[in-house]
Amino acid sequence: MSTHTQPILGKKGLFLLLLILGMTAPLSIDMYLAAFPLILEELATTPQMLSFTLIGFTLCMAISMLFMGTLSDKFGRKKVLFFSLITYILGSLGCVFTPSIEFFIASRMLQAIGAGGMVSVPMAVVKDSFDNEERTNMIATLQMFTVLGPTIAPILGAYLIKVFPWQASFVVLALIATISIILTFCLRETLPPEKRLQGNVFQSILSLGIVLRHQPFMSFLGSTAMVTIVFMGYLSLSSYIYIQWFGLSETTFSYFFAFNSLLLIAAPKLYVLIKPRFRPAVILKTTVAVVLVASLLTASIGQTSPYVFLVCFAPVALSSSFLRAFVTDMLLAQSGLNAGAVVSTISFTNVALGAVGMLVANSFTGYNFVLVLGMMGVTAGILSALQIWRFTAKGLLIEGYR
Numbered sequence: 001m002s003t004h005t006q007p008i009l010g011k012k013g014l015f016l017l018l019l020i021l022g023m024t025a026p027l028s029i030d031m032y033l034a035a036f037p038l039i040l041e042e043l044a045t046t047p048q049m050l051s052f053t054l055i056g057f058t059l060c061m062a063i064s065m066l067f068m069g070t071l072s073d074k075f076g077r078k079k080v081l082f083f084s085l086i087t088y089i090l091g092s093l094g095c096v097f098t099p100s101i102e103f104f105i106a107s108r109m110l111q112a113i114g115a116g117g118m119v120s121v122p123m124a125v126v127k128d129s130f131d132n133e134e135r136t137n138m139i140a141t142l143q144m145f146t147v148l149g150p151t152i153a154p155i156l157g158a159y160l161i162k163v164f165p166w167q168a169s170f171v172v173l174a175l176i177a178t179i180s181i182i183l184t185f186c187l188r189e190t191l192p193p194e195k196r197l198q199g200n201v202f203q204s205i206l207s208l209g210i211v212l213r214h215q216p217f218m219s220f221l222g223s224t225a226m227v228t229i230v231f232m233g234y235l236s237l238s239s240y241i242y243i244q245w246f247g248l249s250e251t252t253f254s255y256f257f258a259f260n261s262l263l264l265i266a267a268p269k270l271y272v273l274i275k276p277r278f279r280p281a282v283i284l285k286t287t288v289a290v291v292l293v294a295s296l297l298t299a300s301i302g303q304t305s306p307y308v309f310l311v312c313f314a315p316v317a318l319s320s321s322f323l324r325a326f327v328t329d330m331l332l333a334q335s336g337l338n339a340g341a342v343v344s345t346i347s348f349t350n351v352a353l354g355a356v357g358m359l360v361a362n363s364f365t366g367y368n369f370v371l372v373l374g375m376m377g378v379t380a381g382i383l384s385a386l387q388i389w390r391f392t393a394k395g396l397l398i399e400g401y402r
Contacts, residue, residue: 005129008186014129015138017183018122019145021081024088024176025115026149029057031157031173035166042166045101052105057112062351064116069344070208072121074197077128077340078189081121085181088114092174096167111173118180120340120347127332127339128190136275136329140268143325147264197338211341216398217331219391224284224327225349226380226387227291231320232354233361233376234260234313237369245369246306256310260317267321271329280330280401281392287326288384291319295377303370316377324350334399 006014032039040050064084072080091111098104123139130138160168197207211217242253274283294315302309331342357376364372391397 005190006188008188009183013183013186014125015141017180017187018125018138018142020176020180020183021118021122022142022146023149024173024180025061025119026146027153027156027176028111028115028173029054030149030153031160032166032169033153034158035161035169038161038166039104043098043101043104049101049105053108056105056109057115058351058355060109060112061116061119062348062355064113065120065347065351066116066208066344067205068117069120069124069340069342069347070205070338071340072117072124072191073207073338073340076189076191076193076196077121077125078184078187080117081184081187082181084114084117084121085177085184086114087111088118089174089177089181090114092170092177095170096174114177116347118177120343123328123332123343123347124339125190127343132333135332137272139328139332140272140325143268143321143328144265147261147321207338208341208344211337211345214337216391216396217334217337217342217345219387219396220398220401221327221331221346221349223288223384223387223391224323225353226384227316227320227323228350228353229357229360230291230295230316230373230377230380232357234317234373236358237361237373241309241369241373242306245303246309248306256306259310260314263314263318264321267318268325270318271322271325275329280326283326284401285385285388287319287323288381288388290315291377292381292385294319295374295381297374298377299371299374302374303368309370313373330398330400 009017036047036050039045040047043050068080068084088111091107091109091114094107094110095104098107122142126135126138126142156172157169160172238257239253242248242256248256271283278286294312297312298309298316302312328343328346331346332339334342360376361369361372
């Protein structure tokens with residue numbers, strides 16, 4: 001199916017909708033972080049209770065990702081998108097008018113349920129709407145822009161609280177979701193009734209089991225998603241490494257952080273350039289080898305200066321975004337699997353492993369964080385290599401992997 005089937009949105013309008021949906025979830029996570037001191041004071045709460053607004057959001061978004069894509073295989077992409085957006089707006093408004101920290105946490109969890117659908121369903125729309133080459137370019141372009149969300153969110157949030165009350169972040173998020181609703185209204189359904197899952201809702205959800213039991217699919221996903229653990233560990237430790245360990249100022253830290261963000265933006269386009277020139281097996285094995293070598297350098301010499309650390313760890317950051325585009329492109333191309341279930345599994349796995357990475361990284365309080373991060377990368381690289389060897393030796397190869 002090509003974009004000529006979108007008579008109102010067209011190609012540019014469809015891209016805009018998918019882009020806004022993809023950026024909203026990262027904005028939702030990071031935009032209000034600068035307002036934490038103000039929220040603590042106004043809601044008379046503790047840092048521990050406030051942290052549940054992040055933990056609850058991440059957990060509920062991961063669970064929502066797991067099911068929303070599959071439900072879109074049953075009910076169609078447009079209906080599930082509408083439901084997700086309305087849920088997200090209600091949760092955002094709950095955050096704006098919250099009377100207590102408990103209500104705030106509950107509103108964030110409701111917001112996260114909507115965000116999960118806003119992340120997983122768009123990739124199913126891409127699968128429905130584009131052929132192989134177009135799909136690769138669309139995935140890469142969307143991911144290139146989507147990673148801007150975590151980069152600009154703290155800056156935007158810090159600016160908003162200088163001018164408006166802390167609730168302004170959630171007003172902005174609700175307005176962004178409202179724009180998405182308008183664009184979704186103009187969207188022509190990309191999954192026709194004859195291609196949808198039959199049976200009741202429970203049977204539709206069980207279609208996830210087909211993907212989860214698909215050994216080549218899960219083996220390939222597992223071999224590529226390990227790097228997510230390392231990069232999310234870096235995100236949670238980056239301020240400690242640059243500010244506390246290396247003694248940089250907050251402003252200088254932002255420059256170092258921005259450099260890695262630029263790598264995240266460039267990586268999907270790098271995949272588009274590399275894909276026609278190398279076999280998938282070569283791409284995967286080379287990328288894992290790069291992560292392993294870069295992590296060894298990070299652990300051994302990365303602690304000598306912030307510049308050395310930056311150079312040593314940069315290939316890991318690049319590989320994280322590169323592999324996200326690679327795995328999404330490869331797995332969406334698999335036949336016999338419902339697109340919604342596929343994107344739900346990919347999204348859930350990355351978010352869940354990201355949470356594991358943050359938990360592992362922060363469990364080593366008092367240790368040399370650069371060494372911890374490097375050893376996390378070495379471990380992830382070894383586990384990925386073992387997984388590649390396993391599915392290759394057993395012949396558990398996905399379609400197109402050679």
